[in-house]
Amino acid sequence: MTDQPFSPTATSRTLDPLAKAFTGATFSLFDLYRASIQAGGGVMIEGRAFTDCVIEGPALMLVLEGVHFESTNFGPTGGDMRNMLFQPLGNVGIGAIPVRNCTFTRCQFQTLGITGNETLLKMLIEQVPVG
């Protein structure tokens, strides 16, 4: 497993886009996604562990199987998690950033929306505490 070696103030440009673990990093999800594709990492963000990261948008994260959120702050929900959520009308979420088999631990999301299947959206509405 490769740990990205940069400080909490590291920008997107200094990250290894193929790293399996990111700790204390600040980056834009769209930057990571694009860099990962260009580095040969495939068309989804897969098999990564994000810990204590600030992950910025604008981006819509398509949450696929095996994604876990632990003590993650989804951003200013305005008291209703539905403010962050979108239902895809088709089977393929074009424009969203697909994420699979990833863990987000104590991360802070900023200007990120979330999409996924109905079960996921329902679970997030019911289980994510909002301020």
Next chain:
Amino acid sequence: MTDPTPTMSPEEVAGRAMVARTSFEKEAVWLPSLAVQHWNAGQMAIDGKTFTDCVIEGPAVMAVMNGTTFDNCAMGTTTDVRNLLYRPLSTTKLAGVIGMSDCRFVRCRFVQVGFTGSDALLEELQGGIKTMSDVPKPSGTLA
């Protein structure tokens, strides 16, 4: 006369110049970057711009707001336009998407861009938008 932005980096200056532009022609436009430049300039939506013969690149989801029109555009590589569309679960706040109001897209191609908005807008897009296979590529060379 005092320079109003003496501490701006060259990147910030370039970003502000991009924000000030009202027309884009035969260019590749990276939508997330354009949005961030607008946010950094205090503008939470992209407003009043015309894009002609441009490639609009994501990954991004555009919130189509009042006055935004699409004229002979190729909206994405899909045979089912619903794959481009997202319905917000909230009517009061949309997180993570890029708001665009009073913008005009003429003969543009969208790559990895999804769309969201009101139910009426989504209905309209399902009925009327063209996918990549329907529209010939714009002529000319992209800058």
